[in-house]
Amino acid sequence: xxxxxxxxxxxxxxxxxxxxxxxxxxxxxxxxxxxxxxxxxxxxxxxxxxxxxxxxxxxxxxxxxxxxxxxxxxxxxxxxxxxxxxxxxxxxxxxxxxxxxxxxxxxxxxxxxxxxxxxxxxxxxxxxxxxxxxxxxxxxxxxxxxxxxxxxxxxxxxxxxxxxxxxxxxxxxxxxxxxxxxxxxxxxxxxxxxxxxxxxxxxxxx
Amino acid sequence: xxxxxxxxxxxxxxxxxxxxxxxxxxxxxxxxxxxxxxxxxxxxxxxxxxxxxxxxxxxxxxxxxxxxxxxxxxxxxxxxxxxxxxxxxxxxxxxxxx
Numbered sequence: 001x002x003x004x005x006x007x008x009x010x011x012x013x014x015x016x017x018x019x020x021x022x023x024x025x026x027x028x029x030x031x032x033x034x035x036x037x038x039x040x041x042x043x044x045x046x047x048x049x050x051x052x053x054x055x056x057x058x059x060x061x062x063x064x065x066x067x068x069x070x071x072x073x074x075x076x077x078x079x080x081x082x083x084x085x086x087x088x089x090x091x092x093x094x095x096x097x098x099x100x101x102x103x104x105x106x107x108x109x110x111x112x113x114x115x116x117x118x119x120x121x122x123x124x125x126x127x128x129x130x131x132x133x134x135x136x137x138x139x140x141x142x143x144x145x146x147x148x149x150x151x152x153x154x155x156x157x158x159x160x161x162x163x164x165x166x167x168x169x170x171x172x173x174x175x176x177x178x179x180x181x182x183x184x185x186x187x188x189x190x191x192x193x194x195x196x197x198x199x200x201x202x203x204x205x206x
Numbered sequence: 207x208x209x210x211x212x213x214x215x216x217x218x219x220x221x222x223x224x225x226x227x228x229x230x231x232x233x234x235x236x237x238x239x240x241x242x243x244x245x246x247x248x249x250x251x252x253x254x255x256x257x258x259x260x261x262x263x264x265x266x267x268x269x270x271x272x273x274x275x276x277x278x279x280x281x282x283x284x285x286x287x288x289x290x291x292x293x294x295x296x297x298x299x300x301x302x303x304x
């Protein structure tokens with residue numbers, strides 16, 4: 001029974017923004033979607049590394065929450081004349097509280113992205129294990145286009161399309177068109193999935 | 207008397223380059239495509255005591271850093287700060303403004 005609950009609920013959330021900012025910078029990411037509510041707080045202490053905290057409360061009828069520290073690493077970055085591409089890894093471990101019982105939890109994920117001022121693409125895969133009970137995988141791909149070329153001091157707007165693949169869900173593919181806005185240190189995303197779930201994400205850099 | 211005048215002139219001459227001019231550094235930077243990410247450049251340089259102002263231009267891929275009068279920042283330090291923000295410096299030019 002527990003395996004069934006986990007299979008339905010173990011839908012670990014990915015990163016909305018790049019998990020590493022600038023040395024000395026703190027980034028707070030809040031994600032709210034069909035799978036639950038996620039909070040990431042990351043502190044970048046090196047151009048290639050950030051340490052932080054990951055917490056998620058799963059949505060659904062059963063009590064299920066996960067919390068633990070996470071290390072983000074920039075594996076490689078291509079700074080190009082008209083674009084940037086990155087490969088990141090994030091790995092964490094902690095505890096999951098499920099129906100009153102606490103289990104050891106571990107997760108790792110890879111994020112690859114490429115963007116110019118006009119187009120955005122990303123792919124992410126995440127793996128999560130709760131004790132020896134269940135292993136879950138999750139994948140996400142995004143494409144986006146900027147309808148106008150905004151400069152540094154302008155409000156930036158992106159139209160994006162997101163595909164999530166959760167093999168453990170009944171409907172394993174979720175499509176979400178969304179809009180991304182950012183101005184200076186604040187980024188917000190809003191979308192509605194094909195399952196009619198509202199997604200709202202907020203990222204703030206300090 | 208002439209000695210006093212000579213010393214005064216000498217000191218005045220020495221003080222002009224260090225007190226009278228503010229340097230502006232213009233750097234072409236690769237990877238500068240996302241305004242949200244580029245805020246790291248502004249925040250990184252604004253934490254430096256020698257920096258008066260910072261401007262980022264995604265169109266020209268330029269980072270412009272205006273130093274306070276009499277302050278200096280060498281190329282290695284400038285490049286290191288840009289790297290800490292996640293980018294690479296391609297070239298650096300300098301202007302001195304009265």
